[in-house]
Amino acid sequence: MGVAAVAAHTAERLKAPADEQSLLISAAELARQSKPAPASAVPQSASLTSPADPGMGELTGITPVAATTPPAGGDRCRPEMELSALPGAMIQLSLAAPCNPGERIVIRHSGLSFSVRTQGDGHASVTLPALRSDAMVAVYLQDARLVLGKVTVPDxxxxxxxxxxxxxxxxxxxxxxxxxxxxxxxxxxxxxxxxxxxxxxxxxxxxxxxxxxxxxxxxxxxxxxxxxxxxxxxxxxxxxxxxxxxxxxxxxxxxxxxxxxxxxxxxxxxxxxxxxxxxxxxxxxxx
Structure with missing residues:
Protein backbone atom coordinates (compact mmCIF):
# COMPACT_ATOMS: atom_id res chain seq x y z
CA MET A 1 0.00 0.00 0.00
CA GLY A 2 2.85 2.40 0.89
CA VAL A 3 2.72 6.16 0.54
CA ALA A 4 -0.34 6.17 -1.70
CA ALA A 5 -2.41 4.31 0.90
CA VAL A 6 -1.39 6.66 3.70
CA ALA A 7 -2.08 9.76 1.58
CA ALA A 8 -5.46 8.42 0.45
CA HIS A 9 -6.47 7.56 3.99
CA THR A 10 -5.49 11.04 5.24
CA ALA A 11 -7.34 12.76 2.40
CA GLU A 12 -10.51 10.76 3.12
CA ARG A 13 -10.46 11.76 6.79
CA LEU A 14 -10.01 15.44 5.98
CA LYS A 15 -13.00 15.48 3.59
CA ALA A 16 -15.34 15.22 6.58
CA PRO A 17 -16.50 18.33 8.44
CA ALA A 18 -13.33 20.16 9.40
CA ASP A 19 -14.26 20.90 12.99
CA GLU A 20 -15.06 17.27 13.80
CA GLN A 21 -12.10 15.42 12.34
CA SER A 22 -8.72 14.40 13.66
CA LEU A 23 -6.17 11.86 12.46
CA LEU A 24 -3.97 9.68 14.69
CA ILE A 25 -0.95 7.98 13.19
CA SER A 26 0.50 5.29 15.49
CA ALA A 27 3.34 2.82 15.20
CA ALA A 28 0.90 -0.07 15.07
CA GLU A 29 -0.91 1.47 12.12
CA LEU A 30 2.32 2.26 10.26
CA ALA A 31 3.59 -1.29 10.83
CA ARG A 32 0.80 -2.61 8.63
CA GLN A 33 2.13 -0.64 5.68
CA SER A 34 4.71 -2.19 3.36
CA LYS A 35 7.08 0.77 3.88
CA PRO A 36 6.98 4.02 5.90
CA ALA A 37 5.95 7.31 4.32
CA PRO A 38 8.87 9.72 3.75
CA ALA A 39 9.05 12.94 5.76
CA SER A 40 8.12 14.93 2.65
CA ALA A 41 4.65 13.39 2.81
CA VAL A 42 3.96 15.20 6.06
CA PRO A 43 2.18 18.56 5.79
CA GLN A 44 4.64 21.32 6.67
CA SER A 45 2.41 22.51 9.47
CA ALA A 46 2.69 19.09 11.12
CA SER A 47 6.47 18.82 11.05
CA LEU A 48 9.01 20.20 13.48
CA THR A 49 11.51 22.23 11.49
CA SER A 50 13.81 22.75 14.47
CA PRO A 51 16.37 20.31 15.88
CA ALA A 52 14.98 17.60 18.11
CA ASP A 53 13.20 18.75 21.24
CA PRO A 54 14.95 17.13 24.22
CA GLY A 55 11.60 16.30 25.74
CA MET A 56 10.15 14.57 22.71
CA GLY A 57 12.94 12.80 20.80
CA GLU A 58 13.52 12.97 17.06
CA LEU A 59 10.25 14.60 16.03
CA THR A 60 10.73 15.49 12.38
CA GLY A 61 7.63 14.00 10.78
CA ILE A 62 4.95 11.37 11.07
CA THR A 63 7.19 8.33 10.63
CA PRO A 64 9.83 9.07 13.32
CA VAL A 65 7.21 10.48 15.65
CA ALA A 66 4.96 7.45 15.44
CA ALA A 67 7.43 4.64 14.95
CA THR A 68 8.81 4.51 18.47
CA THR A 69 6.24 2.55 20.49
CA PRO A 70 2.71 1.33 19.75
CA PRO A 71 -0.11 2.95 21.70
CA ALA A 72 -0.84 1.25 25.01
CA GLY A 73 -4.28 0.10 26.01
CA GLY A 74 -5.74 -0.18 22.53
CA ASP A 75 -8.59 2.13 21.50
CA ARG A 76 -9.09 3.23 25.11
CA CYS A 77 -5.98 5.37 24.77
CA ARG A 78 -6.75 6.76 21.35
CA PRO A 79 -6.63 10.59 21.52
CA GLU A 80 -9.40 12.60 19.89
CA MET A 81 -9.20 16.25 18.85
CA GLU A 82 -11.91 18.69 17.82
CA LEU A 83 -11.22 22.03 16.13
CA SER A 84 -13.66 24.89 15.62
CA ALA A 85 -13.37 28.41 14.23
CA LEU A 86 -14.04 31.32 16.59
CA PRO A 87 -14.61 35.03 15.86
CA GLY A 88 -11.47 37.04 15.30
CA ALA A 89 -9.85 34.27 13.20
CA MET A 90 -9.18 32.16 16.29
CA ILE A 91 -9.17 28.37 16.64
CA GLN A 92 -10.64 26.47 19.58
CA LEU A 93 -8.79 23.18 20.15
CA SER A 94 -10.23 20.49 22.42
CA LEU A 95 -8.12 17.38 23.04
CA ALA A 96 -9.18 14.22 24.87
CA ALA A 97 -6.17 11.99 25.62
CA PRO A 98 -7.25 9.75 28.52
CA CYS A 99 -3.90 7.95 28.73
CA ASN A 100 -1.90 11.20 28.82
CA PRO A 101 -2.98 12.87 32.08
CA GLY A 102 -0.94 15.81 33.30
CA GLU A 103 1.58 15.51 30.45
CA ARG A 104 3.43 17.97 28.28
CA ILE A 105 2.11 18.28 24.73
CA VAL A 106 3.28 20.46 21.84
CA ILE A 107 0.77 22.20 19.58
CA ARG A 108 1.91 23.29 16.13
CA HIS A 109 0.16 25.27 13.38
CA SER A 110 1.88 26.70 10.27
CA GLY A 111 5.22 27.25 12.02
CA LEU A 112 3.68 28.43 15.29
CA SER A 113 4.61 26.10 18.19
CA PHE A 114 3.98 26.07 21.92
CA SER A 115 3.74 23.55 24.76
CA VAL A 116 1.04 23.10 27.40
CA ARG A 117 0.06 20.46 29.93
CA THR A 118 -3.00 18.23 29.79
CA GLN A 119 -5.34 18.15 32.78
CA GLY A 120 -5.52 15.27 35.23
CA ASP A 121 -8.08 13.51 33.01
CA GLY A 122 -5.98 13.96 29.86
CA HIS A 123 -8.10 16.77 28.43
CA ALA A 124 -6.77 20.08 27.11
CA SER A 125 -8.60 23.14 25.80
CA VAL A 126 -6.59 25.82 23.99
CA THR A 127 -7.45 28.90 21.94
CA LEU A 128 -4.87 29.87 19.32
CA PRO A 129 -4.76 32.37 16.43
CA ALA A 130 -5.17 31.04 12.91
CA LEU A 131 -2.39 31.83 10.44
CA ARG A 132 -4.02 30.20 7.40
CA SER A 133 -7.62 29.86 6.27
CA ASP A 134 -7.16 26.10 5.72
CA ALA A 135 -5.67 25.62 9.17
CA MET A 136 -4.00 22.31 9.96
CA VAL A 137 -3.12 21.76 13.62
CA ALA A 138 -0.83 19.06 14.99
CA VAL A 139 -0.60 17.87 18.59
CA TYR A 140 2.50 15.91 19.65
CA LEU A 141 2.05 13.61 22.64
CA GLN A 142 4.81 12.31 24.88
CA ASP A 143 4.16 8.67 24.03
CA ALA A 144 5.31 9.31 20.45
CA ARG A 145 1.88 9.78 18.94
CA LEU A 146 0.69 12.55 16.66
CA VAL A 147 -2.84 13.88 16.22
CA LEU A 148 -3.72 15.94 13.16
CA GLY A 149 -6.80 18.04 12.58
CA LYS A 150 -7.97 20.59 10.04
CA VAL A 151 -10.45 23.45 10.21
CA THR A 152 -11.46 26.26 7.87
CA VAL A 153 -11.13 29.79 9.29
CA PRO A 154 -12.67 32.10 6.66
CA ASP A 155 -11.94 35.46 8.32
Whole structure:
Protein backbone atom coordinates (compact mmCIF):
# COMPACT_ATOMS: atom_id res chain seq x y z
CA MET A 1 0.00 0.00 0.00
CA GLY A 2 2.85 2.40 0.89
CA VAL A 3 2.72 6.16 0.54
CA ALA A 4 -0.34 6.17 -1.70
CA ALA A 5 -2.41 4.31 0.90
CA VAL A 6 -1.39 6.66 3.70
CA ALA A 7 -2.08 9.76 1.58
CA ALA A 8 -5.46 8.42 0.45
CA HIS A 9 -6.47 7.56 3.99
CA THR A 10 -5.49 11.04 5.24
CA ALA A 11 -7.34 12.76 2.40
CA GLU A 12 -10.51 10.76 3.12
CA ARG A 13 -10.46 11.76 6.79
CA LEU A 14 -10.01 15.44 5.98
CA LYS A 15 -13.00 15.48 3.59
CA ALA A 16 -15.34 15.22 6.58
CA PRO A 17 -16.50 18.33 8.44
CA ALA A 18 -13.33 20.16 9.40
CA ASP A 19 -14.26 20.90 12.99
CA GLU A 20 -15.06 17.27 13.80
CA GLN A 21 -12.10 15.42 12.34
CA SER A 22 -8.72 14.40 13.66
CA LEU A 23 -6.17 11.86 12.46
CA LEU A 24 -3.97 9.68 14.69
CA ILE A 25 -0.95 7.98 13.19
CA SER A 26 0.50 5.29 15.49
CA ALA A 27 3.34 2.82 15.20
CA ALA A 28 0.90 -0.07 15.07
CA GLU A 29 -0.91 1.47 12.12
CA LEU A 30 2.32 2.26 10.26
CA ALA A 31 3.59 -1.29 10.83
CA ARG A 32 0.80 -2.61 8.63
CA GLN A 33 2.13 -0.64 5.68
CA SER A 34 4.71 -2.19 3.36
CA LYS A 35 7.08 0.77 3.88
CA PRO A 36 6.98 4.02 5.90
CA ALA A 37 5.95 7.31 4.32
CA PRO A 38 8.87 9.72 3.75
CA ALA A 39 9.05 12.94 5.76
CA SER A 40 8.12 14.93 2.65
CA ALA A 41 4.65 13.39 2.81
CA VAL A 42 3.96 15.20 6.06
CA PRO A 43 2.18 18.56 5.79
CA GLN A 44 4.64 21.32 6.67
CA SER A 45 2.41 22.51 9.47
CA ALA A 46 2.69 19.09 11.12
CA SER A 47 6.47 18.82 11.05
CA LEU A 48 9.01 20.20 13.48
CA THR A 49 11.51 22.23 11.49
CA SER A 50 13.81 22.75 14.47
CA PRO A 51 16.37 20.31 15.88
CA ALA A 52 14.98 17.60 18.11
CA ASP A 53 13.20 18.75 21.24
CA PRO A 54 14.95 17.13 24.22
CA GLY A 55 11.60 16.30 25.74
CA MET A 56 10.15 14.57 22.71
CA GLY A 57 12.94 12.80 20.80
CA GLU A 58 13.52 12.97 17.06
CA LEU A 59 10.25 14.60 16.03
CA THR A 60 10.73 15.49 12.38
CA GLY A 61 7.63 14.00 10.78
CA ILE A 62 4.95 11.37 11.07
CA THR A 63 7.19 8.33 10.63
CA PRO A 64 9.83 9.07 13.32
CA VAL A 65 7.21 10.48 15.65
CA ALA A 66 4.96 7.45 15.44
CA ALA A 67 7.43 4.64 14.95
CA THR A 68 8.81 4.51 18.47
CA THR A 69 6.24 2.55 20.49
CA PRO A 70 2.71 1.33 19.75
CA PRO A 71 -0.11 2.95 21.70
CA ALA A 72 -0.84 1.25 25.01
CA GLY A 73 -4.28 0.10 26.01
CA GLY A 74 -5.74 -0.18 22.53
CA ASP A 75 -8.59 2.13 21.50
CA ARG A 76 -9.09 3.23 25.11
CA CYS A 77 -5.98 5.37 24.77
CA ARG A 78 -6.75 6.76 21.35
CA PRO A 79 -6.63 10.59 21.52
CA GLU A 80 -9.40 12.60 19.89
CA MET A 81 -9.20 16.25 18.85
CA GLU A 82 -11.91 18.69 17.82
CA LEU A 83 -11.22 22.03 16.13
CA SER A 84 -13.66 24.89 15.62
CA ALA A 85 -13.37 28.41 14.23
CA LEU A 86 -14.04 31.32 16.59
CA PRO A 87 -14.61 35.03 15.86
CA GLY A 88 -11.47 37.04 15.30
CA ALA A 89 -9.85 34.27 13.20
CA MET A 90 -9.18 32.16 16.29
CA ILE A 91 -9.17 28.37 16.64
CA GLN A 92 -10.64 26.47 19.58
CA LEU A 93 -8.79 23.18 20.15
CA SER A 94 -10.23 20.49 22.42
CA LEU A 95 -8.12 17.38 23.04
CA ALA A 96 -9.18 14.22 24.87
CA ALA A 97 -6.17 11.99 25.62
CA PRO A 98 -7.25 9.75 28.52
CA CYS A 99 -3.90 7.95 28.73
CA ASN A 100 -1.90 11.20 28.82
CA PRO A 101 -2.98 12.87 32.08
CA GLY A 102 -0.94 15.81 33.30
CA GLU A 103 1.58 15.51 30.45
CA ARG A 104 3.43 17.97 28.28
CA ILE A 105 2.11 18.28 24.73
CA VAL A 106 3.28 20.46 21.84
CA ILE A 107 0.77 22.20 19.58
CA ARG A 108 1.91 23.29 16.13
CA HIS A 109 0.16 25.27 13.38
CA SER A 110 1.88 26.70 10.27
CA GLY A 111 5.22 27.25 12.02
CA LEU A 112 3.68 28.43 15.29
CA SER A 113 4.61 26.10 18.19
CA PHE A 114 3.98 26.07 21.92
CA SER A 115 3.74 23.55 24.76
CA VAL A 116 1.04 23.10 27.40
CA ARG A 117 0.06 20.46 29.93
CA THR A 118 -3.00 18.23 29.79
CA GLN A 119 -5.34 18.15 32.78
CA GLY A 120 -5.52 15.27 35.23
CA ASP A 121 -8.08 13.51 33.01
CA GLY A 122 -5.98 13.96 29.86
CA HIS A 123 -8.10 16.77 28.43
CA ALA A 124 -6.77 20.08 27.11
CA SER A 125 -8.60 23.14 25.80
CA VAL A 126 -6.59 25.82 23.99
CA THR A 127 -7.45 28.90 21.94
CA LEU A 128 -4.87 29.87 19.32
CA PRO A 129 -4.76 32.37 16.43
CA ALA A 130 -5.17 31.04 12.91
CA LEU A 131 -2.39 31.83 10.44
CA ARG A 132 -4.02 30.20 7.40
CA SER A 133 -7.62 29.86 6.27
CA ASP A 134 -7.16 26.10 5.72
CA ALA A 135 -5.67 25.62 9.17
CA MET A 136 -4.00 22.31 9.96
CA VAL A 137 -3.12 21.76 13.62
CA ALA A 138 -0.83 19.06 14.99
CA VAL A 139 -0.60 17.87 18.59
CA TYR A 140 2.50 15.91 19.65
CA LEU A 141 2.05 13.61 22.64
CA GLN A 142 4.81 12.31 24.88
CA ASP A 143 4.16 8.67 24.03
CA ALA A 144 5.31 9.31 20.45
CA ARG A 145 1.88 9.78 18.94
CA LEU A 146 0.69 12.55 16.66
CA VAL A 147 -2.84 13.88 16.22
CA LEU A 148 -3.72 15.94 13.16
CA GLY A 149 -6.80 18.04 12.58
CA LYS A 150 -7.97 20.59 10.04
CA VAL A 151 -10.45 23.45 10.21
CA THR A 152 -11.46 26.26 7.87
CA VAL A 153 -11.13 29.79 9.29
CA PRO A 154 -12.67 32.10 6.66
CA ASP A 155 -11.94 35.46 8.32
CA UNK A 156 -8.17 34.91 8.67
CA UNK A 157 -7.71 37.04 5.54
CA UNK A 158 -8.89 40.06 7.57
CA UNK A 159 -5.84 39.92 9.84
CA UNK A 160 -2.08 40.27 9.76
CA UNK A 161 -0.11 38.38 12.40
CA UNK A 162 3.49 38.17 13.51
CA UNK A 163 4.61 35.37 15.82
CA UNK A 164 7.85 34.66 17.63
CA UNK A 165 8.64 31.20 19.07
CA UNK A 166 11.46 30.28 21.43
CA UNK A 167 12.70 27.66 23.88
CA UNK A 168 14.78 27.86 27.03
CA UNK A 169 17.34 29.15 27.86
CA UNK A 170 15.94 32.11 25.91
CA UNK A 171 13.65 34.35 27.98
CA UNK A 172 11.86 36.64 25.56
CA UNK A 173 8.97 39.08 25.54
CA UNK A 174 7.35 40.67 22.50
CA UNK A 175 6.52 44.37 22.86
CA UNK A 176 4.43 46.35 20.36
CA UNK A 177 4.26 50.15 20.53
CA UNK A 178 1.61 51.83 18.41
CA UNK A 179 1.22 55.51 19.20
CA UNK A 180 0.41 55.79 22.89
CA UNK A 181 -0.46 52.08 23.16
CA UNK A 182 2.06 49.54 24.46
CA UNK A 183 1.07 45.91 24.05
CA UNK A 184 2.67 42.86 25.66
CA UNK A 185 1.60 39.24 25.79
CA UNK A 186 -1.69 38.42 27.49
CA UNK A 187 -2.74 34.79 28.10
CA UNK A 188 -6.44 35.69 27.90
CA UNK A 189 -7.16 37.47 24.58
CA UNK A 190 -10.14 39.80 24.56
CA UNK A 191 -12.15 39.16 21.40
CA UNK A 192 -13.43 42.76 21.27
CA UNK A 193 -9.86 44.12 21.13
CA UNK A 194 -8.60 42.99 17.73
CA UNK A 195 -5.12 44.54 18.11
CA UNK A 196 -3.30 42.55 20.76
CA UNK A 197 -0.35 40.34 21.64
CA UNK A 198 -1.39 36.79 22.51
CA UNK A 199 0.77 34.74 24.90
CA UNK A 200 0.89 31.00 24.20
CA UNK A 201 2.54 28.15 26.06
CA UNK A 202 3.17 27.14 29.66
CA UNK A 203 6.54 27.81 31.27
CA UNK A 204 5.84 25.20 33.96
CA UNK A 205 6.24 22.14 31.70
CA UNK A 206 9.53 20.39 31.03
CA UNK A 207 11.41 21.89 28.05
CA UNK A 208 8.80 24.61 27.48
CA UNK A 209 8.14 26.03 24.02
CA UNK A 210 6.66 29.53 24.25
CA UNK A 211 5.21 31.94 21.70
CA UNK A 212 3.84 35.45 21.32
CA UNK A 213 1.58 36.48 18.45
CA UNK A 214 0.87 40.09 17.50
CA UNK A 215 -2.50 40.27 15.76
CA UNK A 216 -3.93 43.33 14.03
CA UNK A 217 -6.76 43.74 11.51
CA UNK A 218 -5.79 44.83 8.02
CA UNK A 219 -3.40 43.88 5.21
CA UNK A 220 -0.18 44.63 7.12
CA UNK A 221 1.37 45.31 10.51
CA UNK A 222 1.07 49.06 10.01
CA UNK A 223 3.47 51.50 11.65
CA UNK A 224 3.66 49.71 14.97
CA UNK A 225 7.15 49.32 16.47
CA UNK A 226 7.69 45.61 17.14
CA UNK A 227 10.61 44.68 19.37
CA UNK A 228 11.74 41.68 21.35
CA UNK A 229 13.21 41.97 24.84
CA UNK A 230 15.61 39.12 25.62
CA UNK A 231 16.63 38.83 29.25
CA UNK A 232 20.32 37.99 29.71
CA UNK A 233 20.73 35.21 32.27
CA UNK A 234 23.61 32.93 33.35
CA UNK A 235 22.05 30.21 31.18
CA UNK A 236 21.92 32.36 28.02
CA UNK A 237 24.89 34.75 28.23
CA UNK A 238 27.60 34.19 25.66
CA UNK A 239 25.43 31.83 23.62
CA UNK A 240 23.82 31.95 20.20
CA UNK A 241 20.10 31.34 20.60
CA UNK A 242 17.59 30.31 17.98
CA UNK A 243 14.28 32.15 17.64
CA UNK A 244 11.63 31.30 15.04
CA UNK A 245 9.25 33.83 13.51
CA UNK A 246 6.08 33.49 11.45
CA UNK A 247 4.50 36.31 9.46
CA UNK A 248 0.94 35.77 8.24
CA UNK A 249 -0.86 38.19 5.95
CA UNK A 250 -4.07 37.48 3.99
CA UNK A 251 -3.90 33.86 5.14
CA UNK A 252 -0.40 33.23 3.76
CA UNK A 253 2.20 32.32 6.39
CA UNK A 254 5.98 32.71 5.99
CA UNK A 255 8.34 31.00 8.44
CA UNK A 256 11.90 32.10 9.27
CA UNK A 257 14.60 31.31 11.81
CA UNK A 258 16.76 33.91 13.56
CA UNK A 259 20.12 33.42 15.26
CA UNK A 260 20.68 35.80 18.19
CA UNK A 261 24.14 36.28 19.70
CA UNK A 262 23.83 37.06 23.40
CA UNK A 263 26.59 39.19 25.00
CA UNK A 264 29.20 37.48 27.15
CA UNK A 265 28.51 36.76 30.78
CA UNK A 266 28.97 39.70 33.09
CA UNK A 267 25.84 41.49 31.85
CA UNK A 268 23.44 39.11 33.58
CA UNK A 269 20.18 40.83 34.44
CA UNK A 270 20.33 43.22 31.49
CA UNK A 271 17.87 43.11 28.62
CA UNK A 272 18.93 42.79 25.00
CA UNK A 273 16.53 44.71 22.73
CA UNK A 274 15.84 43.04 19.38
CA UNK A 275 14.74 45.75 16.98
CA UNK A 276 12.99 45.36 13.62
CA UNK A 277 11.89 41.80 14.32
CA UNK A 278 9.72 42.00 11.23
CA UNK A 279 11.26 41.25 8.87
CA UNK A 280 14.74 40.96 10.45
CA UNK A 281 16.10 41.54 13.95
CA UNK A 282 18.83 44.06 14.72
CA UNK A 283 20.61 44.06 18.03
CA UNK A 284 20.93 47.08 20.27
CA UNK A 285 23.18 47.48 23.28
CA UNK A 286 21.84 46.02 26.53
CA UNK A 287 19.83 48.50 28.54
Missing amino acids: VSRYSRFAVVWELPAELELRVTDGDRVLIGSPAPVMADEQRVIALGSASVQSPVLARVYSVPGPGLGKADITGELRITPASCGRTLRVETVYSVAGIATHAERAISVPLCGTTGDILVLKNLAPAPKLAAPK
